[in-house]
Amino acid sequence: MTHHFPTDFWWGAAASGPQTEGRSPNDSKGASIWDHWFKTNPEKFYQGQGPGQTTQVMTHYQEDLQCMEEIGFNSFRTSIQWSRLIPEGRGAVDQEAVAFYHRYFDELLARGIQPFVNLYHFDMPMALQNQGGWLNRETVTAFAEYAQVCFDLFGEKVSHWFTQNEPIVPVEMGYLYQQHYPAVVDLSMAVQVGYHEALASARAIQKFRRSACTGKIGIILNLTPTYPKDPQNPADQEAAVIADAFFNRSFLDPAVKGTFPQELVEIIDDLGMRPNTTETDLAVIRTNTVDLLGVNYYQPRRVQQKQSPKNGQHPMPEDYFDVYDWPDKKINPYRGWEIYEKGIYDTLINLRDNYDNIPCFISENGMGVENEGRFKNEAGIIEDDYRIQFIKDHLAYVHQAIEEGCHCLGYHMWAATDNWSWLNAFKNRYGFISIDLDTQQRTIKRSGYWFKEVIRENGFS
Template sequence: MIKFPKDFLWGAATSAPQTEGAALADGKSPSTWDKWFEMEPELFFDQVGPNDTSNVYYQYKEDVALMKKMDMNSYRTSIAWTRLLPDGKTLNPKAVEFYRNYFQEMLDNGVEPIINLFHFDMPWWLMEKGGWEARESVDHFAFYAKTAFEQFGDLIKTWATFNEPLVHIECGYMGDAHWPKVRDFKRAIQVGYHTMLAHAKAVEAYRTNPHNDGKIGIILNLSPVYAKSEEPADQEARHKADLIYIRSFVDTVALGYFPEELIEMLRESDLLPTTIAGDRAIFENNIVDYVGVNYYQPLRVQAPENPVFPAQSPGAWARGYNWPEKRINPHRGWEIFPEGIYTIAMRMKNDYGNMPWFISENGMGVEGEEQFMDENGIIQDDYRIEFLEEHLEYLAKAIEEGSNCFGYHMWTFSDCWSWLNAYKNRYGYYRINRDDNYRRSDKASSYWMKNVINQHGFTRGERTDDEKK
C-alpha cells in the first residue's frame, strides 16, 4: 500500500468567485469578472457569468455535509474582497455573518478551513484606479488582509495571501484571458511587483497582530521546467524560464529576495519595475510559514530561434517545446506528467530549506462528463481516479524521501465556474447540476478518496465495492 502520514491534510480547493454566486447580493460590489461579463457576455462559455456559479452562498451547508461524508479534514476557499469591503473601506456585516457561519459550519464538521484572500477577483473600484499597476493597490490589499484577520482570525488558523499570482499577471497583462486584456511586458512586471509587495505587506499585517496565532503562506502554480535537450542553449533557456516562472515567486516569498540574476535580466531590457526605498526590507522581513503548490502540468522549453532585445516577452529567453512523447488529457488538452509533482517536491526540500508545503491544487478537467453517468446518476470518473493514483504515488515517494509536504487538495470539491470556460470543464468530486437547482450528485472519485483518507493510503488499481457504487 502507498501510505501517507496519519496527520496529513486531505481535502479540496476552490474560490469565492467560482462558487459563491450571489455576485451582487447583500452589499457585494462588482469585481472585474462581474463588469467584464456585463460588457462582453459572449466571451463566456454558454454565456454563463459569475452570478451563476455553484450557489454556495445559499447552499454551503450541503457542501459541508458532503465534505463530512467524504471524511475530508480540510478545505481551501477564498474570501471575496468585494463582499467583505465593498468600497475598500466599509465593512459589510452581511459578509461577516456569511463567512463566519460558513467557516464555523466546516469546523463543526471536522473540516479545517484554509482561507485565501485573493483569487483573481480584483474589485472594480480598484481596477478603475489602475488595479495592480497602481502603487496604492498594495496598501488597499494590506488593509483588506488586516480586516479579514481581525474578523475571522479566531476561526481561521491557516491563511494564504494570493492564489497563483502568475496567472493574473500573465493572463491579464500578456494575454486576453483575464481583464484588462493587455499585452505589455513592462506593465506585467509592474503588476507582478505590486502583487508580491502586497503579499509581503499582508504577511506583515498578520505578524504584527499578537492575536494571530496561526500560519500564513501563499499559493503558487509551479510547473517544473524541462529542457528539450542537454544542449547548452536549451539548458540556458530552461534556466532563464525557471528564473521567471519559479524563482521569481518562490525565492521572494521563502527567502525574502528576488534573484539577482533575474533583476539583471530585466535591467538589460529596461523592464525593472518602479520601487521605493524600504521595499526590500518588507520582502526580507516577511517570508512565509508555508507554500501551497498548484501542480497541473510541466513547462517544456527550448532555446529561442531569433531572440529580440530589449525583450518584449519571456520568449526572448525561452520558447515552448512540444515534447512528442507527452501524454495528453484528451478532455482538456493539458499534458499529464505525474513525475512533475515529485520534481517540485524535491525542489522544495533541496532548494528551500525543506520548508513546509502542500499540494494546494491538482486535478483534471473533463468536458462532457455526463457521458460517464451510470444508471444511478453517478459519474464513473475512473480517469480521475487513475490521475489521482499516479500523482499521489509520486507525492508519497517524495514524502518518504523527506520532502516536508503536509497535505493534498484536489481541484475541486464540487464542479465550479471556471472563468471564461464557465462549466465547460468539470473538475469536482461532486457534480453540480445547474439545471436542477444546483443539486450535488456523486462521482466515483469521491468514494475512492474517502477510502484513501480512512486508510491513509491506497493500493494502485484496487477498487472496493463502495467505490464502484
C-alpha cells in the same frame, strides 16, 4: 505496493469565492473585474455563463459541506472575496458578507473540517481596478488593510491563511496573454503588477505577524517545473533557467527567500523595465517570508533554446526561449494540458533541495473533463475512473517525495465541487462532487467515494 501517508496528513480539496459564490438578486457585493468584464463582454465567456451563475455556495454551502464530510475531508481551502467583504475595495465592510463567512467557517469547523482561507483569487475589486489595480501602489496598501480586516474578523476560526492564489496568473493572463481583465499586452506593466503583488503579500504577512492571530500564513503558487529539450545542451539549459525565473521563481523566491531571482532582474534591467521600488519595500519582502507554501501542480513546461524570431511588437518572456513539444507527451484532450505525474515529485524535491525544505502541501492538482454527464450510471453517479487514476498516479509520486524527505503535509484536489472557471465557465468539470446547474443538486462522484477510502486508510494500494 501500499502507500501510507504521515499521521495528520491534510486530505481535502480546494475552491475559491469567485468561482462558487455567484450573485443573488439583492446581493450587496461590489463588482470585481470579472463582474465588469462579463457585463461589457459576455461573448468572451463560454456559453455566456458569467460569474453571477456559479455554484451558489452562499445558499447551498451546507449541502456542499455535508458531501465533504461524507468523503472525510479534514481540511478545505476557499477564499474570501475582497469585493464581497469590502465592496469598494477600501472603506466600509459589508456586514452581510461578514455574517456569511462566519456561518461558512462555523459549519466547516462543526463538521471537523479545518478552513484554509485565501485572501486573493484573481478577483480585484473593480473600484480599485478603475484606479489602476495592481499597477497602482495604493492597491498594495488597500490589500494590507483588507488582510487586517480578515484577520481581525475571522482569526479565531481560521488557523491557515494564504495571501494569494497563483499571483503569476494576473501577471501573465492580465498583462501578457489576454485571458484575464484588463487583457493588455505590456511586459513593463506585467513586471510592475508582479512586483506590487509580491509586496502586497509580504505586507499582509507583516500584518498577520503583528496581529493576535495564531496559526500559519503562506501563499499558493502554481509551480510548473521547466524541462529543457536536451539537458546536456547548455543553451537549452539556459532557456529553461530563464523560463523558470519568469514563471516560477518570480514569486517563489520572494515568498520563501525574500529575494528576486537574479536572472530575471538582469533581463528586466536590460529592457529598462525595473519596477518602482523603495529600500523599505525590499526590507519588507526580505523579512516577511511565508510559513507555509501551497503548491498547485497541473503540468510541466518544456522549452528549448530560442530559434524562432523574437516578437517584434512587444517584448515577451518567449523572446528568451522556445516552447518544445515533447513527442512522447500524454495529454488531457479536454484541457490541452500535458499530464506528467513525475513533475509533482520534481517540484517537491526542488523545494527540499533549494528552498530549505519549506513546509508545503499540494494545494491543487486535478483533471478537467468536458461533458462528464455521459459517464453517469443508472444510480446517477458519475464514474470518473480517469480522475481516480490521475490522482493515484500523482499521489504515488507525492508519497515517494515524502519518503525521500520532502516536508509535504497534505494533498488537496482541485476541486471539491464542480465550479465555474473564468472564461471557460462550466466547460470542464473538476470536482469530487457533481452539481446539476438546473436543480443545484449535489452528487458525489465515484472519485469522491474512492477518495473517502484513501482518507480512511490514510493511503492506498
